[in-house]
Amino acid sequence: MxxxxxxxxxxxxxxxxxxxxxxxxxxxxxxxxxxxxxxxxxxxxxxxxxxxxxxxxxxSLDAIRELLDLSDHPDKSCTEADAIARRQLKQVEQRMARLEALRTELKRMVHECSGGHTSDCRVLEVLRDHSECLTNHDEIGA
Amino acid sequence: MxxxxxxxxxxxxxxxxxxxxxxxxxxxxxxxxxxxxxxxxxxxxxxxxxxxxxxxxxxSLDAIRELLDLSDHPDKSCTEADAIARRQLKQVEQRMARLEALRTELKRMVHECSGGHTSDCRVLEVLRDHSECLTNHDEIGA
DNA sequence: CTACACCCTCTAGCTACTGAAGGTTCAAGC
DNA sequence: GCTTGAACCTTCAGTAGCTAGAGGGTGTAG
The missing domain is CATH 1.10.1660.10 (Multidrug-efflux Transporter Regulator; Chain: A; Domain 2)
Incomplete structure (x- = not known):
């Protein structure tokens, strides 16, 4: 105990x-x-x-709830557990792809910054003008 | 307007x-x-x-607040904006590394699932027994 | 002048916890 | 048996970054 x-x-x-x-x-x-x-x-x-x-x-806790439920019923089919895991894998891969795009953009911003005054800071400039971006980053967060 | x-x-x-x-x-x-x-x-x-x-x-909104403040003062040094962007880049790279490890593990789980009953589902089995994992995934979330 | 889309404030909810306040229980040492 | 202090209890509030809904007011086209 x-x-x-x-x-x-x-x-x-x-x-x-x-x-x-x-x-x-x-x-x-x-x-x-x-x-x-x-x-x-x-x-x-x-x-x-x-x-x-x-x-x-x-x-997610919801996914875990489902997995626990499956685990509690050993005679149920495995398909659902597999589907949940595949869903999770897909999500992870999507997040990675998104982060990869962000990384590219951030690297570019940082590398182009000359270190002068903020008035001609590349970082701020890029943030101000989306059209300077090479990648699409539509969804927020992730 | x-x-x-x-x-x-x-x-x-x-x-x-x-x-x-x-x-x-x-x-x-x-x-x-x-x-x-x-x-x-x-x-x-x-x-x-x-x-x-x-x-x-x-x-983050806090980081954005700082960036906006810098943007409002064109004579300030660019260093801070650059630092914020570098911090962000680092965070993105850390998250990517973490997701990469998760991806590996999830892929393995999914591939090894034979599609039978949950009693011998690889997905659930791996979740039950951490020692089967090849990677360390200590921090939670991502 | 009447629809009706749009706007207003305010409150509560989401995920997945985390922290703190104020009080009780447990186990060790004397 | 008694004291002490760590660990436990409940309850409430807060975190990020929104999002949704209730219940009502505004703006404008026909």
């Missing part, structure tokens, strides 16, 4: 995060000590490790 | 986003019509275009 702090240490999670996962129903409500403190068993440790690992691979 | 809707269309921004930028002080309070509706001039159009463009390049 683990306290929440011990579980946190073992999984590299913050205590608050564990409580948060419980709150949103990603982890089951654990047993409690006589005084009302959470006590965890190995099954909960495994579940949290699964969640954390999936988060590290960039899966 | 542009209405907020026209400005939104010209810059590819949502109306609410423009009001949000005003609220957090990224855009100045514009003039108003007799009835109290916002009316924008070209200088505000330029400023918003700058903001949007910087956002598309992944700059």
């Amino acid at each position: 683990l306290t929440i702090g011990a579980l946190a240490k073992k999984t590299g999670t913050k205590v608050q995060t564990i409580r948060y996962y419980e709150q949103i129903g990603l982890l089951p409500e654990p047993g409690r000590s006589a005084g009302g403190q959470r006590r965890y068993s190995n099954s909960e440790l495994d579940r949290l490790a699964f969640v954390r690992h999936a988060r590290q691979l960039g899966f | 542009l209405t907020i809707g026209a400005l939104a269309k010209k810059t590819g921004t949502k109306v609410q986003t423009i009001r949000y930028y005003e609220q957090i002080g990224l855009l100045p309070e514009p003039g108003r019509s007799a009835g109290g509706q916002r009316r924008y001039s070209n200088s505000e159009l330029d400023r918003l275009a700058f903001v949007r463009h910087a956002r598309q390049l992944g700059f």
Whole structure:
């Protein structure tokens, strides 16, 4: 039986995060000590490790919820889990492509900056005039 | 003079986003019509275009605030703007490296999935057992 | 002068946590 | 048995960067 702090240490999670996962129903409500403190068993440790690992691979909590559900039903088809992973892979590849374009543009900005006054700073100039860009970067963020 | 809707269309921004930028002080309070509706001039159009463009390049609103400030003072040194852009470039490159590692892992998961039952799904198996991973992916998110 | 699209403010919600306030429980040492 | 201090509890608020909705007012074309 683990306290929440011990579980946190073992999984590299913050205590608050564990409580948060419980709150949103990603982890089951654990047993409690006589005084009302959470006590965890190995099954909960495994579940949290699964969640954390999936988060590290960039899966959303919603995706993880689905994966956990699949994991809980060993006789279900694997297709769904595969689809979720493929979706995630696609997203990662899209983000990479987008970042690649940004990198190109930023490199160009930085390299062309001569280090004088801001009045003729290439960085600011490029930001001011989108038409100077070589790449399309329509979507924001990512 | 542009209405907020026209400005939104010209810059590819949502109306609410423009009001949000005003609220957090990224855009100045514009003039108003007799009835109290916002009316924008070209200088505000330029400023918003700058903001949007910087956002598309992944700059945070805080970084953009600094860039705008530099842009407003043409006699300041360019060094700061350059530093901000370099910081951004570095961040982009770090994110790319991270995504590259994730991509590798996800690809492996997906390729090894045979499409049977979830009980022997490679995707779920890898998520369950971190030790199967070839890469370190310590930080969460991306 | 009447539609109707557009605008207004205000509030709440999203993701995935994180931090803090104010109080209780646990385990070790004496 | 008692004290101490770390760890635990709940609840609320905040982060970034928007986005959506309610409930109402404005502007303009026909």
